[in-house]
Amino acid sequence: MANFPAPKSNLIIERSSFKHQKSRHLAYISGHPLNYAVEVLLPGAKSLPDSLADVSPTLDDFFLIRDLPIVEFVGEDFITKIMKNGQFTALSVGTKVDNDMVVAVLPTGHLILSVDKDIYQVLGLSGKPSKFTGLDPARYMIQIDLFSENHKKGKKQYDRIIWALKDRLNLCFNFLLSWEPGDGNVAGLSQLTQLLDKYKMEDVSVKAADTKRKFSLIPELNSCQKLKEDESNGAHNIREVFEWIGTVSCDSNIAGGPEEYSSCYTCPEPCVEVKNLMCRQWSGLITVSRIQKMLTALRSFVMSDTSTPWAALTVHGFEDAPISWWKNEHGYHKDGSNLYTFVVFPDETYWLYLAVSTHDVCP
């Protein structure tokens, strides 16, 4: 009775090189489409370098559309004109994944509905019970492949989906949408607005927030260090480095020292002092391609700039997203975090941390 363990969570750590043939860094980025924040941590930099400002997410816009029926995403016109002509991402906003119904559309053309038992029994689409609700499922996942051959006018599957989403229960939500038109499609956005002009659509821009600190201690990392090396050799505890990056991003890095009353947290040893430490966070609906461009720019910056010993790029997924990586189910028990961090070194190697919470399939 006296032992109250914390809810389980998983932290996966990988170490590889960007140039390695079997490196999975691109797969992890492209497999995690529903991102709400990206952060860059640059020890030694005073301000955001130009190479990163050129690929900053503030250049992207995304849209908030109110009371949009889900059936709009399922129509053949919409799929052929918009979804197949670029990277389209949508997520219902204001809905909680442990209470309400959540809807997401992925760039791969999948429509994901996370519904509770009452709606599932009435809706009429087939799905699988959630992995996190035990023997008597209270939650179901419906996944529809909108790019499949069977999803065309006249086919049974198409008619059934339209009937369920429109005639059976005409479900409407507020959505965050993002669309990157494919190559050569210059007039793309006007097509999207034309198709959805009967609904209230607002342009939303990505917000940026800064955390700068002078004269800070940072861990002195060695890219050749193995993940499970003995700390007495001067190696770092990999988990403590991740925790340190987290304290900087939460702006709670009050490293007072062992005698300090309010916080006896110290920077993981060995550490080195730097004159500047820059951390910038962008929040909004961040697309996969933007993150890939940022990682490429960060890699070249770290290689070229001598004052930056290493850099970190953290991407946070939506806490209320129905999926985390690929089509793995994501739930919210007491915590809904699904995030990953790249620690990039000048010799093109990296450490990758993937953190998921209780109701998450290990990626």
Next chain:
Amino acid sequence: MVKFYDLNIPRSNDAVAQKHTLKLAQRLGYEVVAISETLKYGDEMKPAAPPCDLSSEPSGEKLQQLSRITIVLTDSTRTDILRRSDVKSYDILAVQPTSEKTFHMACHDLNIDLITFDLSDRLEFHLKYSNVQNAWKAGKFFEICYAPAIRDATRRKHIFKAAAGLTDRKGGRNLIISSGALRPTELRGPYDVANLATLFGVDENSTKHCVSSYCRALLLKAATRKQTIKSSISVNYMSDIKDEDKWKVRQSLKESERDGGKREAEEKDEGEDRKGSKKLKAR
């Protein structure tokens, strides 16, 4: 819907204070609340009062308000109070046993939804596992209120002791936790209540169920007590079926507004089924 429920907000004579409590409950994330009246033996039972008017608040109408009556059982021979017609006007029927006999009776014999306890003093009787198990099999739920623990340190001990008795072997499978809050400051958010359930001894995966799924199951059981015959059949007129549900009943495809149409459909039914058993719309 697996929403968050708070099934015990005592009715207050001060309408403004009640409104504040309900507003805060909605802000904290609760979507369904039950406003409860306590009835001691000798008091007159009144029919359920209408819900508090929250139409002036932004999204105040989204908060679903239910009515609940808690009957204090002091005498095991006097259970006629449960059979009064006014009881049907309440959504949830709860009893509060005060002795070993009344607790045994509540778990075995009475047709009720919820068993609650007054934990301002030490419970005078033990929570025998056989009674708890019987109540679970009958689909009845137990309730623990956390607001008394906030008010007084001595009551905290009693609450934890009672909760430990209820979660002893089954891990709190039919335990719901509600506030019992007399003031808005005694309310806590649903995730905090789920963490409190961990301290009570409820299994980690089931802690959120104490404020969501089990409450939903309780309301479904209460609905079967109110609206159905022996929890298996309910009878409705075909003209009462909503438009979006008409596809479920084959006869209602040809819509008819006349009463004659209703009778026609029922006669067709009897003709088709040779054994003569009537097909009723079962809920």
